[in-house]
C-alpha cells in the first residue's frame with residue numbers, strides 16, 4: 284500500500300496511457316463491427332463465414348501480432364497506432380458476432396410496422412433497428428471493453444507504456460507491490476469503464492428500464 | 497374512385513399461391529372487410545395496397561392510378577396502417593409513436609405533437625399516457641395508439657390487419673364501437689381484415705368472404721350475407737349450419753319476447769316483434 288501511495292503519480296500516468304490505448308481501440312472495434320455485421324446479415328450465405336471468420340481473429344496470438352503489424356502498417360513497434368490497431372482487431376473478433384446477433388434480434392414485427400408506416404430502409408436502420416439492438420450491442424461492447432483493457436498490458440513487453448509496465452518492471456526488478464498494483468489498477472480501470480458504459484446505456488436507452496414487451 | 501384490385505395474383509418465391517385472380521372494388525369513404533380463415537390471403541391482399549407486397553400479376557389502383565408506379569415509401573406515408581400487436585416502436589414514447597408519420601412527412605415536432613394529442617383524444621386515450629413507452633400500456637391501449645398513429649397523417653385510406661385480434665373480447669367490443677364512431681366522423685376508405693364474423697358484420701359496409709387462395713366466396717352488405725349466403729361455405733362461416741343465426745322468440749310473462757338461437761342459446765330480449773310474429777324473428 285505504501286509503495287502504491289509513493290508511486291501514485293506514476294500509476295495514474297500509466298492508467299491514463301492505458302486508457303488512451305484501450306478507448307480508441309474499443310470505439311474503433313464497435314464502429315467497424317456494426318457495418319460488417321449489418322452487411323453479413325444482409326448477405327445470408329456469407330453471414331456464418333464472416334462472423335466465424337472474424338471470431339477466429341481472436342485466436343491469433345497477441346504478441347506476434349504486435350510485432351507483425353508494424354511491418355504491415357509501416358509503423359514502429361512501439362508506435363501506439365500499432366497497439367491500437369492490434370487491439371481493434373481483437374475487439375472486432377468479439378464484436379462482429381455480438382453486433383450481428385444484436386441486429387438480428389430486432390423484432391420482425393417492429394421492423395415490418397416501421398416499413399408499413401413509411402420508413403425508408405436507411406432511416407429504419409438508424410432510428411429503429413440500431414436503437415432497438417442497443418441493449419444487445421451494449422452487452423457485446425462491455426465484453427470488448429474488459430477484454431481490451433486486459434489485452435493492453437501485453438504491449439508493455441514491447442516497451443509501450445501502460446499499466447502493463449507495472450508488471451514488466453515488477454518482474455524485472457522483483458518488486459511484488461508493483462505487480463499487485465498493476466493487477467489492481469487494471470481491474471479498477473476495467474470496472475470504471477464498464478460502469479461508464481452501463482451509465483451511457485441507461486441514458487441513451489431510457490425505454491429499457493420501463494419494461495419491454 | 498376508390499381502390500381497385502384488378503385480377504391480382506401473388507405467388508411467393510417458395511411457390512405458395514397466396515392469391516389468384518382476385519378482383520374487387522373498394523368504394524371511397526366506406527369500409528370493406530376482408531373476412532376469411534387464417535392463411536387465405538387477407539394480409540397479402542391488404543399489403544398490395546401500400547406495396548408491402550407487389551402482385552405477381554394484375555394491378556392495384558388507387559383512384560385510377562396504378563400503385564406500381566408510385567414510390568413505395570411515399571405511398572406508405574399517405575396510407576394509414578394498423579396491425580395486430582399494434583406494431584408500435586418500443587423505444588418511442590406514445591406521443592412520438594403517434595407523431596411518427598407526421599414527422600416522416602416533414603411536419604415540425606411541435607405541430608406533430610399537437611396533432612398527436614388531438615388524436616389521443618379522438619381514439620379515447622388519456623393524455624396522461626402521452627409520455628409512457630408502449631411497454632407500459634395495456635393491450636387495448638396499445639391498439640388505440642396504433643389506430644391514432646394510423647390516422648395521424650390524415651390519410652384517405654386506412655389499412656387494418658386484424659387490429660383487434662389480440663385483445664380480450666370486452667376491450668375488442670369497445671374498440672369496435674370506437675372505430676365505428678370515428679368512421680362516422682371521418683369517412684375514411686377502410687380495408688379491414690378479420691377472421692371474426694361478428695367483427696365483420698359490425699364494421700363492414702361491404703364484406704368480402706374469402707376462401708383459401710383469396711378466392712371470393714361472396715361479396716355483399718352484412719345484411720345480404722346473413723340473409724342469403726351464397727353457398728355452404730359462407731353459411732358455415734356465419735354459423736348458419738350450426739343454427740347460430742336461426743332465431744326464435746318466445747313470449748315472456750312480463751311482456752316482450754325472449755330470443756334464442758335454434759340451439760336454445762339465450763341471446764336477448766325484444767319488446768315487440770314485427771308484423772308476423774311466427775316462429776322466426
Ligand SMILES: Nc1ncnc2c1ncn2[C@@H]1O[C@H](COP(=O)(O)OP(=O)(O)O)[C@@H](O)[C@H]1O
Nearest residue numbers: 508510512514533534535536537538539540541
Ligand atoms: N412471405 C411469404 N412467403 C411464402 N409464403 C407466404 C408468405 N407470406 C404469406 N405466405 C403464404 O401465403 C398464404 C396467405 O398468407 P396471408 O396473406 O398471410 O394470409 P392471412 O392473412 O389470410 O392469414 C399462406 O399460405 C401463407 O403461408
Ligand SMILES: [Mg+2]
Nearest residue numbers: 535538539540
Ligand atoms: Mg394475416
